Amino acid sequence: MRAVMVKEKAAMSASSSSGIAQILGELVQTGIYKGTQGRFTRQVTCIAIWVTFALGAWRLYSAGGLDLPYKYVVPAVVLFAGLWFGYRIVNYHPFADFLIAVEAEMRKVSWPSRTELVRSSLVVIIMIFGLTVILFSYDIIWHELLILLQVIPSG
Numbered sequence: 001m002r003a004v005m006v007k008e009k010a011a012m013s014a015s016s017s018s019g020i021a022q023i024l025g026e027l028v029q030t031g032i033y034k035g036t037q038g039r040f041t042r043q044v045t046c047i048a049i050w051v052t053f054a055l056g057a058w059r060l061y062s063a064g065g066l067d068l069p070y071k072y073v074v075p076a077v078v079l080f081a082g083l084w085f086g087y088r089i090v091n092y093h094p095f096a097d098f099l100i101a102v103e104a105e106m107r108k109v110s111w112p113s114r115t116e117l118v119r120s121s122l123v124v125i126i127m128i129f130g131l132t133v134i135l136f137s138y139d140i141i142w143h144e145l146l147i148l149l150q151v152i153p154s155g
Contacts, residue, residue, distance in 0.1 A: 038096065038099045038102070038103040041106075043090075046089075049086030050086045053078060057076070057078045057079035061075040
């Protein structure tokens with residue numbers, strides 16, 4: 001039994017180290033994985049990652065805590081690394097397959113028409129206001145009742 005557990009631990013550590021090596025190996029490639037599938041979702045994800053890193057680089061630049069040569073170098077390195085990371089992560093096989101599946105499922109969704117959307121939104125808004133009035137009324141009633149019973153001081 002103990003030998004089996006040792007083999008399982010060794011296999012788990014080998015798979016985790018190979019997983020990290022696989023990710024690092026994927027980051028240095030330049031190819032596009034299944035370039036025609038899930039294109040829109042992958043592009044939007046990549047742009048979101050790029051914007052995040054660009055805002056981070058801009059924040060580093062505008063923070064002003066770095067000396068003159070590093071004021072430009074550090075944000076530029078962060079920006080370049082973020083652009084490369086965004087491009088490569090959407091082409092990482094498991095992540096790209098996930099994004100392809102997401103886009104395929106989104107095509108299967110039956111979206112409501114504009115009139116259905118407006119009607120449903122109005123129902124939700126009216127229900128929220130109605131529940132607000134009911135809860136406010138209960139709060140006032142309980143507050144007055146507890147004051148009459150002198151459980152809470154009037155004030």
